[in-house]
Amino acid sequence: MYTEISGELPAEFLRQLAAQIRKIRDGLAEIEGTAESPDGLILATVSGCGELIGLDLNPRIYRTTDSQALETAILDTVDAARRSAEAEVAGLAAELLPHGELAAGPPIGHRVPV
Incomplete structure (x- = not known):
């Protein structure tokens, strides 16, 4: 790994790291999370x-006049898909990170207030 004397990373380690990063990048393109609302009227899909x-949205969803409940149901379903x-x-990234050291940070798609 890291050599204390020169402060450089060995070329083989860097090649392996680059290969792992490419694998994660390619894997992200294939990942999709899907969730369905409890009533089965909403289906959300989120990318990696x-x-x-x-x-x-199932056409039956428009039978309700409660727009607040509809908004909540959509947001909850999208959140479950996310x-x-x-x-x-996380499973894909765990292959790159040391065991049990998945970096904590905001969830994907999380918007940080500005």
Whole structure:
């Protein structure tokens, strides 16, 4: 790994690290988290980067006039899909990080107030 004398990383270690990073990058492109609302009227899909890439609303959803409940149901379903994708991303990243040392940080797609 890191050599104390020269302060440089061995070339083989860097090649392996680059390969692992490419694997994670490629894996992120394939990850999707999907969740369905408890009533089955909402289906949300989120990418491995936390981007909402699909939102299917069953036409029966428009029968309710409670827009606040609809908003909550959509947000909860998208959040569940994001957590699903996040779990897959964590599994992929765990291959690169030392065992049990997954970096803590905001969840994917988390917006930090400015």
